Amino acid sequence: MKWSIDISGTLSPLGILAAMMQKPNTIAYPAVKKETAVGYRGFHTNLLVDCIGCANCQDVCMNDAIDMIKTDKEYNVKNSSQCIPRIDYGRCCWCSLCTDVCPPDSLKLDEEYLGVTQYASDFLYMPKDK
Amino acid sequence: METNKHITIFHGPQHPGITGNMSVELDLIGETIQKATTHVGYLHRGFEKLVERRTVIQAFTIVCRICVPEPDPNEANFAMAVEELAGIEVSERVKYIRVMVLELSRLASQCMWLAGQSGSIGLYAVGQWAIADRDLILDLFEELTGGRVYHMYIYPGGVRRDLPDGFLRRLEKVLNHFKKRLKEYDNIFINNASFKSRAIGVGIVSPEECIKNGYVGQVLRGCGIEADVRKDAPYLVYDQLDFEVPTAQGGDVYARALVRRAEMDQSIHILEQVIDKMPEGEIMVKMPTHRKFKLPKNDTWVKVESSRGEFAYYMAGDGSEKIRRMQVRGPSLVHAFTLLEDLLVGAELSDVALIMNSLGICPPEIER
């Protein structure tokens, strides 16, 4: 390697010091929470007054993540199987194909996304009713 | 081999200077590399088997995982291949939106490269800035597609969501920010004397070798060859957009850096045209349900220009609702083996990370 003096190449990087005057762009997470965008693909919600228990979501899910289970809550009268989906969050990839095929549009993805746990057995998720 | 002279070390998979989960086995005398062998497979998931088990629509969600830093060329390739086999024609608006997504993802991927390349010579401040700027693009993606990294947006037959209100204005704002920022990157990184002294004359590739061995992307353009799938075999609406294919002379790490830097300018230029020209129209053709959508018995080969070069898919259908065969030919496959093993011989140990980053090797697309 040949060594030669490169004055502009040595001095111009010092322009980085100007950044000290700028406002930091850090989002100080626990104190400042950035809003997720509208339509963010977070956890599932399922409006039970609309859900008809058709299992289209189970059929389209390539990850085998959706179980149709019996519910003890009040369900739609048109729900001919009396089953509602329960999602396995050890499988889900949040592709939202299940919400695309939902005929009454009851299954949706919400903005909520935070799930931290110490136990892997907490992996089953019952969509919130909203 | 002479004893007490050679030393064999593994550069990776656990190494801060590696471009992903892969490793290079180096045979050294002192600090000089005598022989390099690439090992991959740490990220092998068997995508090509998995898509054979799924219907076309189900397979669409899995393909974007093939290349992690830049998922969109995969989605675009998949959608284009399926559309070609099934004979679906998409609207002009869809094409423009796809171009926008592809260029945004190229810009984001170049930011990632900027961070890796500067990190490999110890200029960490550039990395901090570039990753933060990349996040601005990811915010746009989050708004547009609902996901930060895996967008699952370019669907066979269209795109999944329409542009939100005022999206193009916000895109313009980010682009203006980038234009200002790129000048600063020039000052602190591209023209930096320490980068120049490390990069010039390192990892030289000759143009003849490039053509013969099928190298793509910045390796070709760094040798002064104007090669770009967007110009050579235009897909989507790239033939209606005005842009240049930047080249540089020398074929070394610095030439490839200059090419990548100039490509960022071109991406911004293209995006500005897309903002002006965005037509109205349908965003999705009517698609049958996933059990009814069938591909005819036929095969095809489609390619797009990713941020690292030509990214191609071979796809064959067999008349059923499942894909018979999908083979991914990413740019890194030949780069990581034929080229990298060649370039590293005779190089210094400290240049390994530099050379790997300048080739932009992305292991998940090598082993799928």
Place this chain on the structure above:
Amino acid sequence: MFATIKNRFATTDIEVKREDLYKVVVQRDAIFELIFMLREQYDYQTLNAITCCDWIEEEHFAITYILTTSDRKQSFMVQTMIGREDAQIDSLTHTFEQAEIMERDLHEMYGIDFPGNQNLVELSLENWVHTPPLRREFDTLEFVNNNLSFREGRDGNMDVKKEMKRLRALKKAQKAAAKKAKEEASEVSDGN
């Protein structure tokens, strides 16, 4: 170009897929001659990829060599069929250096042998002793079920179609029973 290929290789199977993509299917013993001819006379300088597709019903693998011109404007898919048992085709490493890694990949995934390639060692897999994974007879889900286990606790899954049927039958039965009870009640009241 097409006329020359048709005459020399006795094939009519030339397809124009797109304006920049042609495809031809030739006999196995003629494929390298064709590749060399394309390379020498028609400027198809680059080997882009070697792909393989398993047609298990027809008992053969379709091997496709994808060649590109040096100005990268035209691609040519040259396809040939080889038998699935003891699959074997000569290596192209002597002409194209990059063929080594592509053949290594196919060797691992399909078990195709490439005589002439010195470096057919494992690429992505490690200590793999089963059927090569991309062959159609290899069932990945069966492999997973035999070797690995999923998490327990996902019980309670109902077969929705069956459940709907059962509930419909139940409802019907209930209705019928109610009707019957009603009829009986009315009969009783009539009798009175």
Place this chain on the structure above:
Amino acid sequence: MDEGFLKEQQVMESDLNSETSHKSSVDFLMDWFRRRSIFVLAYGTGCGAIEMPPTFTSRYDAERLGIRGAATPRQADVIIVSGYCSYKTLRRIIRTYEQMANPKYILALGSCTVNGGMYWDSYNTIKRLEDYLPVDMYVNGCMPRPESILEGFMALQKEIGDGKISSWQKYEDNYAFYRKNQEAVLGQTVAPAYDADWYLYDGGL
């Protein structure tokens, strides 16, 4: 029936019922130090590695919380298993984990570490990470956002500060169980064993 994660409630209740351990002031101090200096091994094992740069650089700046990168396993406290884990990587992760000095923790990202994720039918990835290594914290998502990763780190810090986590101890105590599972997928070649006598292994030093 509850909404949300089905077992969360149960875990919180059991937390309330457990008796608080009595720590000496030295232990208290050690835990306090540990939770404020978490060195994360720079090993991107899967797709989750793509969200680690934003977490550790200026946008989300994990160094505010005392979390930063470490280059070698000897200096690291936490290894992040970011998503799916192929057999070939699992072997390296086990090797790396065993080289790390106590106390050490594992943070698992994404669906794939819990129940196979979207690669549930893949022939080359493991499905449940906890069979092979003791996991301290799972973060949900595919991919988890940087906020989620930070939240996972903060939960880990809280547990460390309370002195509750001793997963490396669990690994040593139940080594036979883990070793059996590791050998079941990787064959007999996981050598050397964690409890191997290094002075005698491979011809001795």
